Amino acid sequence: MPKRKLLPKKQRVAAILAALDEQYGTEKICYLNYNEPWQLLVAVILSAQCTDARVNMVTPALFERYKTPQELGEADPKEVEEYIHSAGFYVTKARNIIACCQRLSETYGGEVPSQLDELLTLAGVGRKTANVIRGNIYDEPSIVVDTHVKRISNKLGFSKENDPEKIEYDLMKVLPKDHWILYNIHIITLGRQICVARRPKCGECFLAEYCPSCQCPAQPAAEASGASAVTEAAGAIAVGTGPETAEAITVAEASGTSAAGTGPETAGAIDSAEVSGGGAAC
Numbered sequence: 001m002p003k004r005k006l007l008p009k010k011q012r013v014a015a016i017l018a019a020l021d022e023q024y025g026t027e028k029i030c031y032l033n034y035n036e037p038w039q040l041l042v043a044v045i046l047s048a049q050c051t052d053a054r055v056n057m058v059t060p061a062l063f064e065r066y067k068t069p070q071e072l073g074e075a076d077p078k079e080v081e082e083y084i085h086s087a088g089f090y091v092t093k094a095r096n097i098i099a100c101c102q103r104l105s106e107t108y109g110g111e112v113p114s115q116l117d118e119l120l121t122l123a124g125v126g127r128k129t130a131n132v133i134r135g136n137i138y139d140e141p142s143i144v145v146d147t148h149v150k151r152i153s154n155k156l157g158f159s160k161e162n163d164p165e166k167i168e169y170d171l172m173k174v175l176p177k178d179h180w181i182l183y184n185i186h187i188i189t190l191g192r193q194i195c196v197a198r199r200p201k202c203g204e205c206f207l208a209e210y211c212p213s214c215q216c217p218a219q220p221a222a223e224a225s226g227a228s229a230v231t232e233a234a235g236a237i238a239v240g241t242g243p244e245t246a247e248a249i250t251v252a253e254a255s256g257t258s259a260a261g262t263g264p265e266t267a268g269a270i271d272s273a274e275v276s277g278g279g280a281a282c
């Protein structure tokens with residue numbers, strides 16, 4: 001297979017972002033439904049290992065029953081579990097949501113804090129959730145590394161890391177700040193529609209000419225095997241593009257911070273964890 005020359009990294013990043021903007025627009029959208037900030041926080045906690053669509057089916061009744069963080073913070077865990085049962089990991093999620101709302105109510109007067117370090121003290125909240133809140137509620141430039149962002153950022157050669165926090169820092173260096181929030185929204189859409197985990201549709205992908213992992217025969221990626229490494233002309237970064245390890249749950253939320261739920265309702269319980277395998281959460 002002939003080698004395909006990629007643009008130098010800086011130009012390639014710019015071309016990818018421009019293509020994403022053109023394809024998907026620049027409107028900031030959130031796939032989780034909510035009316036108030038604390039509801040988005042609860043929805044994101046629920047989205048661990050669960051699709052956004054499922055979360056959106058669960059939350060209307062939950063928010064109808066519990067109308068404020070205080071009410072949810074004082075709720076009976078068993079009752080909350082019933083409301084959120086279909087979102088999975090319901091024992092841990094119920095505990096986290098209740099503990100989180102308790103803290104919102106008691107420490108923050110029912111408001112959702114804006115600072116990362118404060119958000120990270122809430123049960124069930126890790127960097128992903130905190131960045132969703134900062135981006136969507138406070139419009140603070142923040143990069144949410146969910147399952148799609150993790151996988152596709154590796155494919156695009158923006159990071160070769162596996163750890164979401166390291167990927168987040170890599171992306172901060174690569175992406176201009178005005179695209180930190182949009183990047184996540186765009187990549188979620190790309191990951192759902194084209195660069196799907198099991199079989200990326202490279203032949204249909206508008207990023208094919210810029211993507212070092214493109215498997216399209218017409219535009220073969222440099223060394224077009226699934227586990228190739230791509231050396232960029234300019235920055236000479238080598239990017240492993242091997243099959244992303246199963247979309248397994250990788251993210252454990254910083255334990256030292258939030259702590260509420262620990263009940264293992266299933267083996268390998270999610271702890272007070274954000275999980276990157278499921279809902280993309282905005």
Ligand code: SF4
Nearest residue numbers: 195200202205211214
């Ligand atoms: S070219 Fe293929 S691997 Fe690259 S982003 Fe598009 S679908 Fe994903």
